[in-house]
Amino acid sequence: MGGAKNKRQKREDYRISLREEGTTELPRKKFYRQRAHANPFSDHQLIYPPSPDQMDWSSLFPYYVTEEDATEAEDSTPEALAGQGLQPVEPKRLSKDVEVADIGCGFGGLLIALAPVMPETLILGLEIRVSVTQFVEDKINALRGQNQEKGLYRNIGVLRANTMKFLPNFFTKGQLSKIFICFPDPHFKARKHKQRIVSTTLNSEYAYVLRPGGIVYTITDVPDLHGWMVQHFDAHPSFERVEEEEQEADPCVAIMRSETEEGKKVERNNGQKHVALFRRLADPPYGEVE
Amino acid sequence: MALPYHVLTACGRVIFAARGGNIYSFSPDLQHLSAWKYPAKQAKAANGSSLEAKASPVPEEPPTKRRRVEPGKEEDSNGNGHAIEGDAPNAKGNKQLKKEKKVQDLSHRLFEQPYIQSITTTTNGRYVVAVTGSDKTIWVFEHDGAGNLKQLSSRTMPKRPCSIAITPDSQTILSADKFGDVYAVPLLQSAADQQQAESKEATPAPDVRSATPSSTTIAQPFKPQANEFTVHTKRNLRALENQKLGLQTKGGADKPAEPAFEHTLLLGHVSMLTAVVVGVHPATRRSYIVTGDRDEHIRVSRGAPAQAHIIETFCLGHEDFVSRLCLPAPAARPEVLVSGGGDDHLFVWDWTRGALLSKASVLAHVQRVVPQQRNIAVSRIYACPAGHGEDGSVLVFVVCERVPALFCFEFKGNTLYYHATIATPGNPLDVTNVESGSSSPSPRLLLAVDTITLAESQGGFSLFWADWEAALGWRLRSCQETPVMAGGDEPTFKPEDLHKILYTTESLRKTTDFE
Numbered sequence: 040m041g042g043a044k045n046k047r048q049k050r051e052d053y054r055i056s057l058r059e060e061g062t063t064e065l066p067r068k069k070f071y072r073q074r075a076h077a078n079p080f081s082d083h084q085l086i087y088p089p090s091p092d093q094m095d096w097s098s099l100f101p102y103y104v105t106e107e108d109a110t111e112a113e114d115s116t117p118e119a120l121a122g123q124g125l126q127p128v129e130p131k132r133l134s135k136d137v138e139v140a141d142i143g144c145g146f147g148g149l150l151i152a153l154a155p156v157m158p159e160t161l162i163l164g165l166e167i168r169v170s171v172t173q174f175v176e177d178k179i180n181a182l183r184g185q186n187q188e189k190g191l192y193r194n195i196g197v198l199r200a201n202t203m204k205f206l207p208n209f210f211t212k213g214q215l216s217k218i219f220i221c222f223p224d225p226h227f228k229a230r231k232h233k234q235r236i237v238s239t240t241l242n243s244e245y246a247y248v249l250r251p252g253g254i255v256y257t258i259t260d261v262p263d264l265h266g267w268m269v270q271h272f273d274a275h276p277s278f279e280r281v282e283e284e285e286q287e288a289d290p291c292v293a294i295m296r297s298e299t300e301e302g303k304k305v306e307r308n309n310g311q312k313h314v315a316l317f318r319r320l321a322d323p324p325y326g327e328v329e
Numbered sequence: 330m331a332l333p334y335h336v337l338t339a340c341g342r343v344i345f346a347a348r349g350g351n352i353y354s355f356s357p358d359l360q361h362l363s364a365w366k367y368p369a370k371q372a373k374a375a376n377g378s379s380l381e382a383k384a385s386p387v388p389e390e391p392p393t394k395r396r397r398v399e400p401g402k403e404e405d406s407n408g409n410g411h412a413i414e415g416d417a418p419n420a421k422g423n424k425q426l427k428k429e430k431k432v433q434d435l436s437h438r439l440f441e442q443p444y445i446q447s448i449t450t451t452t453n454g455r456y457v458v459a460v461t462g463s464d465k466t467i468w469v470f471e472h473d474g475a476g477n478l479k480q481l482s483s484r485t486m487p488k489r490p491c492s493i494a495i496t497p498d499s500q501t502i503l504s505a506d507k508f509g510d511v512y513a514v515p516l517l518q519s520a521a522d523q524q525q526a527e528s529k530e531a532t533p534a535p536d537v538r539s540a541t542p543s544s545t546t547i548a549q550p551f552k553p554q555a556n557e558f559t560v561h562t563k564r565n566l567r568a569l570e571n572q573k574l575g576l577q578t579k580g581g582a583d584k585p586a587e588p589a590f591e592h593t594l595l596l597g598h599v600s601m602l603t604a605v606v607v608g609v610h611p612a613t614r615r616s617y618i619v620t621g622d623r624d625e626h627i628r629v630s631r632g633a634p635a636q637a638h639i640i641e642t643f644c645l646g647h648e649d650f651v652s653r654l655c656l657p658a659p660a661a662r663p664e665v666l667v668s669g670g671g672d673d674h675l676f677v678w679d680w681t682r683g684a685l686l687s688k689a690s691v692l693a694h695v696q697r698v699v700p701q702q703r704n705i706a707v708s709r710i711y712a713c714p715a716g717h718g719e720d721g722s723v724l725v726f727v728v729c730e731r732v733p734a735l736f737c738f739e740f741k742g743n744t745l746y747y748h749a750t751i752a753t754p755g756n757p758l759d760v761t762n763v764e765s766g767s768s769s770p771s772p773r774l775l776l777a778v779d780t781i782t783l784a785e786s787q788g789g790f791s792l793f794w795a796d797w798e799a800a801l802g803w804r805l806r807s808c809q810e811t812p813v814m815a816g817g818d819e820p821t822f823k824p825e826d827l828h829k830i831l832y833t834t835e836s837l838r839k840t841t842d843f844e
Contacts, residue, residue, distance in 0.1 A: 310559060
């Protein structure tokens with residue numbers, strides 16, 4: 040018991056010192072470790088907007104905040120709501136929207152590797168574990184500080200969220216062009232399969248936030264989970280598998296293989312890596328298939 | 330204390346009222362017409378001691394689902410999906426079972442009784458569909474128009490249905506369940522299905538192609554999915570070896586049998602579903618499935634089974650659970666949706682665009698009845714045309730859990746205007762509109778009221794009429810003629826148990842709030 044408390048105290052001290060000193064030193068993982076699994080069904084103390092237009096992105100991407108005043112937006116408020124004073128305060132807008140999401144970003148290896156590759160695109164990492172999210176946040180801040188003059192790492196951000204439940208609270212229909220699902224929790228037991236991040240019913244939500252032509256990237260070291268993900272995306276009419284040739288030509292695939300923290304761990308253990316990409320197809324007009 | 334009527338549905342000139350697992354039918358002047366009783370055999374099976382479980386006790390295995398047993402923390406009938414409980418008095422040496430059994434007193438059993446949780450009728454009134462909660466069963470009846478119900482089928486769903494809807498063509502039942510999935514089951518079973526049900530064969534029904542393949546249909550013998558490459562720690566490796574060893578000796582665990590009738594998975598949320606309605610697009614006349622869940626979402630998906638995986642939009646804005654969805658004017662304004670739940674307001678949406686049209690406060694009016702009320706849980710939203718519909722206005726009635734009043738709103742334009750509060754002598758449980766047959770210009774409501782909170786003066790009658798009179802406003806009249814059904818075999822309840830059975834909406838609220 041005493042030991043545990045000691046550890047917690049050390050962690051707190053470390054994080055406070057990191058904040059106060061405002062150093063650009065990278066955070067150390069050992070102060071942010073957390074159990075690798077989280078139950079996606081439980082009600083965590085999550086913070087999320089009721090809808091995407093009420094999401095305040097300004098703290099995540101401060102360099103992209105626009106300074107336009109909100110009078111323009113007010114005109115579009117429905118009268119009934121404006122009259123009742125029920126319209127929520129408009130959050131600050133960004134000059135561009137998030138287009139790439141790394142679902143279950145873990146310690147953020149992929150995010151950080153992608154940032155310089157797609158400098159014009161806003162990339163968001165989503166992670167359900169608090170400490171791990173904190174680590175990524177601290178790391179991004181440190182990296183931004185280190186690369187102040189080059190202006191690097193300003194296009195990435197991290198957020199604590201349960202994407203299985205609240206993805207549509209953050210993103211509008213067709214907002215994303217890429218979704219990364221890297222080394223997800225395999226949930227081996229058959230009873231826990233509904234907790235898997237890829238399932239037939241949940242794929243419909245990925246299809247909703249992805250624009251036609253957008254791509255879901257998956258990678259895992261568990262052959263059966265790979266089979267499961269391929270099977271479920273293949274079976275979903277909104278997705279088609281990307282051909283191997285095109286897959287290997289995609290620069291993101293190489294990064295995903297080598298730069299994710301879990302990918303490195305698998306590398307060390309001589310594990311296998313299974314990659315599959317799926318393209319979002321355009322929805323057929325309603326009524327064509329009866 | 331006996332159960333009050335807790336579900337009311339009017340079907341033409343017949344009123345169906347459910348009490349416990351039984352459905353009673355009445356004429357508009359509340360003459361008792363007929364009754365359907367929950368089959369006793371099934372009641373016993375659902376009540377616990379499943380015979381097979383008794384016959385083959387597996388000593389080293391825990392019961393399939395562990396029940397939470399601390400009294401106070403007992404989940405209500407809504408949040409408690411485990412129907413079967415090992416009673417197994419002869420399973421000696423089974424510590425786990427014994428321990429559980431000890432803590433359970435008889436009253437817990439009452440929650441596991443299959444109570445009717447909803448009654449839905451097809452538009453032509455020929456078929457009646459009822460759902461019982463703890464046994465996860467959907468019952469379909471043929472209705473002769475005079476209150477007599479003939480049971481056609483009873484189908485046990487894979488998970489507990491929370492809300493059902495019937496498609497506009499009256500061919501299909503959509504069942505939204507606690508697991509977050511929406512299944513389509515045909516209203517009338519095919520002949521082959523029925524035969525199968527009779528012969529009690531466990532062979533699964535022919536796999537119906539839907540765009541959303543059910544993940545459970547991919548039945549394969551169990552095989553560990555981890556391998557030496559994916560397991561890194563010493564302990565996990567050992568666990569994997571043990572798993573493999575166990576497999577050789579046991580030959581794999583068997584999976585729960587798939588239901589033997591046609592059922593198609595259409596769509597699913599990760600959260601528990603609470604409501605489902607089918608909307609028809611005003612321009613294209615195409616149908617859409619609108620689902621509400623415990624995590625504040627209202628999702629609009631295409632209604633055609635082959636395209637139900639396509640999400641058209643979300644209606645987002647609720648900040649607490651959604652418990653009820655209602656299309657207030659399905660004919661004149663099919664695009665309008667009213668939703669309510671744990672929020673202080675009712676929300677009015679254009680579901681075709683996912684756009685919020687207006688909000689109407691309910692809490693403010695509740696607080697005039699119960700000043701100390703902090704938050705509300707909307708348990709019913711019921712809409713009916715005001716008068717004979719000459720001006721197209723619609724009355725929307727709202728029941729909030731444990732609030733002794735019915736709240737009436739008028740829907741006009743895009744807004745719900747507060748109209749009246751109808752104080753009731755006890756907490757209302759359900760409300761329905763009964764065709765009076767006379768030329769009275771306003772709707773006549775039948776209310777079911779909770780008997781625990783009912784004032785003594787009412788003499789135990791739990792049904793009330795509410796009529797609108799221009800000079801006096803809403804006038805409430807108790808239905809003295811209500812046949813009191815209490816027979817010798819009626820179970821009696823402690824008031825606190827009755828509360829847990831009747832009030833299940835508030836428990837949807839998340840308890841991990843910062844407040």
